[in-house]
Amino acid sequence: xxxxxxxxxxxxxxxxxxxxxxxxxxxxxxxxxxxxxxxxxxxxxxxxxxxxxxxxxxxxxxxxxxxxxxxxxxxxxxxxxxxxxxxxxxxxxxxxxxxxxxxxxxxxxxxxxxxxxxxxxxxxxxxxxxxxxxxxxxxxxxxxxxxxxxxxxxxxxxxxxxxxxxxxxxxxxxxxxxxxxxxxxxxxxxxxxxxxxxxxxxxxx
Amino acid sequence: xxxxxxxxxxxxxxxxxxxxxxxxxxxxxxxxxxxxxxxxxxxxxxxxxxxxxxxxxxxxxxxxxxxxxxxxxxxxxxxxxxxxxxxxxxxxxxxxxxxxxxxxxxxxxxxxxxxxxxxxxxxxxxxxxxxxxxxxxxxxxxxxxxxxxxxxxxxxxxxxxxxxxxxxxxxxxxxxxxxxxxxxxxxxx
Numbered sequence: 472x473x474x475x476x477x478x479x480x481x482x483x484x485x486x487x488x489x490x491x492x493x494x495x496x497x498x499x500x501x502x503x504x505x506x507x508x509x510x511x512x513x514x515x516x517x518x519x520x521x522x523x524x525x526x527x528x529x530x531x532x533x534x535x536x537x538x539x540x541x542x543x544x545x546x547x548x549x550x551x552x553x554x555x556x557x558x559x560x561x562x563x564x565x566x567x568x569x570x571x572x573x574x575x576x577x578x579x580x581x582x583x584x585x586x587x588x589x590x591x592x593x594x595x596x597x598x599x600x601x602x603x604x605x606x607x608x609x610x611x612x613x614x615x616x617x618x619x620x621x622x623x624x625x626x627x628x629x630x631x632x633x634x635x636x637x638x639x640x641x642x643x644x645x646x647x648x649x650x651x652x653x654x655x656x657x658x659x660x661x662x663x664x665x666x667x668x669x670x671x672x673x674x675x676x
Numbered sequence: 677x678x679x680x681x682x683x684x685x686x687x688x689x690x691x692x693x694x695x696x697x698x699x700x701x702x703x704x705x706x707x708x709x710x711x712x713x714x715x716x717x718x719x720x721x722x723x724x725x726x727x728x729x730x731x732x733x734x735x736x737x738x739x740x741x742x743x744x745x746x747x748x749x750x751x752x753x754x755x756x757x758x759x760x761x762x763x764x765x766x767x768x769x770x771x772x773x774x775x776x777x778x779x780x781x782x783x784x785x786x787x788x789x790x791x792x793x794x795x796x797x798x799x800x801x802x803x804x805x806x807x808x809x810x811x812x813x814x815x816x817x818x819x820x821x822x823x824x825x826x827x828x829x830x831x832x833x834x835x836x837x838x839x840x841x842x843x844x845x846x847x848x849x850x851x852x853x854x855x856x857x858x859x860x861x862x863x864x865x
Binding site: 586587588592600602604606610612618620621622623624625626627628629630631 | 743745746747748749750751752753755756757763767792794807808811814815818819822823
């Protein structure tokens with residue numbers, strides 16, 4: 472008879488959201504590590520990694536490295552300062568681990584987004600989500616044949632973006648750091664939309 | 677009134693189907709749909725979480741899956757197009773009566789045609805003030821469909837840690853799904 476001197480709780484995935492429209496492939500995936508909870512206690516992940524720039528897929532590309540929570544609930548943009556952070560744990564995590572965080576720091580700035588089909592949209596960045604979907608306002612759109620038109624608002628999917636221009640006046644490092652700080656404020660100091668601020672103690676205690 | 681043989685052979689991608697019932701974020705009646713400049717008639721646009729659908733008043737229409745939609749926009753520039761509308765660009769081909777490949781034919785570039793088929797839809801609501809709501813509803817629904825090709829988390833996973841925002845590194849965070857899940861755990865007192 473074996474003797475186990477530590478518990479290895481099995482992790483239960485959080486229940487999927489009941490609402491329809493769960494993102495494709497974005498179901499919760501919580502995985503257990505090799506060690507026990509005891510070993511990991513006190514160790515906190517503090518990793519910022521650049522997930523890489525994929526050639527031909529865009530200058531700044533999201534590489535989600537974790538699927539931690541149910542599909543992101545799209546949140547309306549409340550009137551907010553430029554330091555607005557996603558309400559979704561999953562999106563915050565993705566942003567923290569990829570250069571999309573830089574694009575999120577461009578909120579409010581005017582820039583140009585070049586699309587895969589060679590068209591381009593120049594306008595003011597309303598928002599950028601963790602999947603690099605970009606919403607622009609007051610857009611000058613040049614289609615792939617060169618025809619120019621004005622669009623009040625434009626939403627382009629991350630998949631179809633080739634380049635996002637970073638305006639010259641943007642200090643890239645500062646922009647990234649500010650966004651990270653905004654995420655950390657939400658994470659460590661709570662707030663309405665902070666993900667999972669409490670944990671039930673292990674039931675078998 | 678636009679005379680359109682929607683159910684006939686003209687636009688073969690038009691089908692009859694019931695309007696979506698679930699997850700409809702926005703519904704806009706009295707909306708004309710145009711594909712590459714050709715009117716498909718007047719009907720109702722349904723912006724649902726699962727797909728974008730438009731049904732002509734006669735009951736035929738089409739649906740677009742969000743992953744195929746590369747961008748959408750509100751156009752109020754009357755010099756570019758004479759009516760305010762919701763512009764939707766789709767990475768797909770749609771059959772047209774004239775069998776004219778939109779745009780790419782002029783470039784005479786076959787490879788371009790294969791790689792990047794593009795279809796341009798315009799949805800012109802009779803109520804122009806609804807364009808904002810239509811645009812926002814589409815943004816919300818698009819966000820529900822992240823690009824599956826981008827999900828390489830399986831490859832990146834290191835098997836070590838997963839929850840950045842866990843307070844003290846505890847793994848267990850949710851009530852067990854399986855009743856008695858921990859009953860076989862051995863506890864030292």
